[in-house]
Amino acid sequence: MHLPAHIQVYVVGGAVRDRLLGLPVHDRDHVVVGATPEEMSALGFQPVGKDFPVFLHPRTHEEYALARTERKTTRGYKGFQVYATPEVTLEEDLRRRDLTINAMAETATGELIDPYGGRADLAAQVFRHISEAFAEDPVRILRVARFAARFGEFTVAPETLALMREMTANGEVDALVPERVWQELARGLMEAQPSRMILLLRECGALARLLAEVDTLFGVPQNPQSHPEIDTGDHVMRVIDQAAAAAQPLPVRYAALLHDLGKGLTAKENWPHHGGHEAAGVDLVKQVGIRLRAPTDCTSLAQIVTRWHGQAHNADKMGADGLLDLLEQTDAFRRPDRFDGFLHACAADFHGRPGYELRDFNPAERLRLALKAAQQVDSGAVARQSTAAEIPQAIRAARRQAISAALKIKP
8 A cells, every 4th residue: 555655664573572572473553653543544444443543444344553652651551541643753652662572663674773672682582671761551550461471581671570579559540440451461471481470469569459269379389299389379380381281271281370279277286288278269269360350261170170179089999980970060061161271270270390200191091081981871762761760860870881881991
């Protein structure tokens, strides 16, 4: 598309960063300098921005945002007044961004424009804020933490970490709305090393404000015989990274994050033992899901993993009755896909301990075989041969017998 000479378009942000890092570029954002909203519409661009002028290219459907500046008006990430006029320069637009590595631009001919040292910080593998305006938007704390989960070798500049701590202390994090917290948390959990996100949030104090139930787990000891890592928080970090290493979907990773919340409720005099922590943690998981407005599939899986992961670890010692009990308690017959997610989360829990990373999690295979055998029972045929009062027990007896036969369990 031919644009008037006074309008300049630049590729900005993550597309530039990822190209310089040699990573695939999936989406490209553009900044438009020198244009008005009316000119963009006249050129065929479709307006889509609610809070500031953003347009979709009529052919590629990529985003084109008018260069803008912002002024903080109230607390929170929406408390901004936006100025988007033809006089706003590219450098002014880039200055309002969060990190130097996200404040680079490219011309149509590929020339790099880097007014704030982003390329040097990429080479040094450092997350560094551009200006004190970083402190005006608490979402940036979450974004930096998410970037830490994505770029495992990067560190946070000391002055940026100090500013993140100051923002937390000033209550900026408390102004975040649940939807935005969930959005960033979910994206961070889907990165390569989600533990880095949680640990950075903890380091700047934000975890205690956003996920106090997880923050509480750090410093809570476990039985060293079954948990060589001892610290519960350390264990949970290992578990979510194991889920990520196995390329598990979001519900499994979320369940991995919350599965041991009950250990934060154990009385200190009982440490390092945590009897009953599974049942104790279920209500906490429900409360967290409500507070974050987490999707139903995430909360549902997290609840059954929290409640039944202890029993799953003992499945290789169970007889047919115990296996059938666990299948029924986890609603495996009606929700087999969720049950598979349950087993994957339990496997991550098993592997999330020093020395266990490469061991086979045998209980999962045993439970899968038990479910497959029980599913092959023709419940309808059993029901037709039974009175109404006998049907539930008759079906259960047939399933128990099928499990016993498939797993060669002695009666």
